[in-house]
Amino acid sequence: MTEPWEPPEGSWASSAARRRNMQAIRSRDTKPERLIRTMLHAQGLRYRVAARPIKNLRRTADIVFGPTKVAVFIDGCYWHGCPEHYVPPKTNAGYWSGKVAGNMARDRDTDQRLREAGWTVLRFWEHEAAADCAVRIAAEVEKRRARGAGAGTV
Numbered sequence: 188m189t190e191p192w193e194p195p196e197g198s199w200a201s202s203a204a205r206r207r208n209m210q211a212i213r214s215r216d217t218k219p220e221r222l223i224r225t226m227l228h229a230q231g232l233r234y235r236v237a238a239r240p241i242k243n244l245r246r247t248a249d250i251v252f253g254p255t256k257v258a259v260f261i262d263g264c265y266w267h268g269c270p271e272h273y274v275p276p277k278t279n280a281g282y283w284s285g286k287v288a289g290n291m292a293r294d295r296d297t298d299q300r301l302r303e304a305g306w307t308v309l310r311f312w313e314h315e316a317a318a319d320c321a322v323r324i325a326a327e328v329e330k331r332r333a334r335g336a337g338a339g340t341v
Contacts, residue, residue, distance in 0.1 A: 219313045219320075220249050220261045226321035232328060241304055246297045250324070255331035256306045259324055260297075263313050266290055272314060307331065 215237045227234065227250070238251040240258040248258035264272035268291045276283040298308045307327055311320045 215249065217261065217263070217313065219317060222317035223261065223320050223324070224250060226317060227324060230321070230325050232325060240301055240306055244297075244300055246293075252328050255328050257324070257328050257331060258301055258306050258308050260294070260308070260310045261313060261320070262294070262310055267294060269312050269314070271312075
């Protein structure tokens with residue numbers, strides 16, 4: 188018989204149950220992402236999924252339109268600190284709040300680096316209506332196509 192799992196001293200997992208919950212959270216192909224992608228595909232738009240917009244930058248966008256240089260991020264309310272829905276954790280608050288703050292800082296850095304490289308960055312919260320997001324994304328891709336593939340900085 189095996190002993191029950193115990194997190195190591197100072198571990199990010201405050202309990203075995205919390206550890207299982209956190210490991211089950213998807214980093215890609217979330218329901219909001221899939222809905223938006225389905226709507227974009229139905230409009231005839233083609234894109235890459237969970238791809239690096241810039242090869243040398245170890246960051247991936249949820250949806251990438253390479254020729255028009257449009258990078259789309261669908262941010263989870265908890266992990267990216269949504270001003271409407273983020274609720275600070277009750278257990279191991281120092282670790283998790285720091286993790287979310289780090290994610291937010293990395294998001295701003297990613298946006299800046301992509302914009303400096305001529306990309307348009309579109310960010311949406313997971314709670315936003317997928318249809319509204321798809322309309323805004325399609326409009327931006329079409330606008331950039333009309334100006335010429337990847338032309339200029341937005």
